[in-house]
Amino acid sequence: MKTENIIYWVIAGIIVLLVASQLTIFPQFSIVTPDEKEENLYEYYDEGEMGEISFYRGARAGNVFTIGAVGPNEDFVIDSISVKLKREGIPGIINLDIYQAGTDGKPFGESLSSGSTYGNDLSETEFEEVEIDLSQTILNKDGKYVFFLSISGGDENNMVWARVFNDNLYPGGDAIVKIEEGWRYYPYFDVLFKVYGKK
Numbered sequence: 001m002k003t004e005n006i007i008y009w010v011i012a013g014i015i016v017l018l019v020a021s022q023l024t025i026f027p028q029f030s031i032v033t034p035d036e037k038e039e040n041l042y043e044y045y046d047e048g049e050m051g052e053i054s055f056y057r058g059a060r061a062g063n064v065f066t067i068g069a070v071g072p073n074e075d076f077v078i079d080s081i082s083v084k085l086k087r088e089g090i091p092g093i094i095n096l097d098i099y100q101a102g103t104d105g106k107p108f109g110e111s112l113s114s115g116s117t118y119g120n121d122l123s124e125t126e127f128e129e130v131e132i133d134l135s136q137t138i139l140n141k142d143g144k145y146v147f148f149l150s151i152s153g154g155d156e157n158n159m160v161w162a163r164v165f166n167d168n169l170y171p172g173g174d175a176i177v178k179i180e181e182g183w184r185y186y187p188y189f190d191v192l193f194k195v196y197g198k199k
């Protein structure tokens, strides 16, 4: 083979390698695209691994949250809320409801959105993140809301625990519990939660 031909083949080989390297590099850019779920994360509080709050027999435990406190401040359609839960015994169905809250954090009106998950499959030893799909409704910019977890049955041996943390790090509201006597606020606690939605 002539020297010029060898040079041509070497050059052609380098071009093929360059093109191939571009083709292999290119898909890596699509891999680093942020996860679709993360793009849709609105209000959240997910720090801390200390403290828990239990609920059963219609008592309600949840947290006040304010749109724009830590997430994007805009109107959006809520899709789901994830919370960290574990069970004791056989709690049955766990319900989650969202209510509008007054400036004092007290809920009022009808449930705006609701969803449920099966509690009997939860771990009894470890808190696990559980995402509960909700009926779609629009939550508003600067709006204040409360989410409540509850089970209709249960007793002292059959209940659900939700992870809370006691440093009051979430600025958009605090833990709140509805019991027979009325509302009980826990101003130094926040229930760990993540609100997902879309524009």
Ligand SMILES: [Ca+2]
Binding pocket: 168, 169, 170, 171, 172, 173, 174, 175, 187, 189, 190
């Ligand atoms: Ca708080």
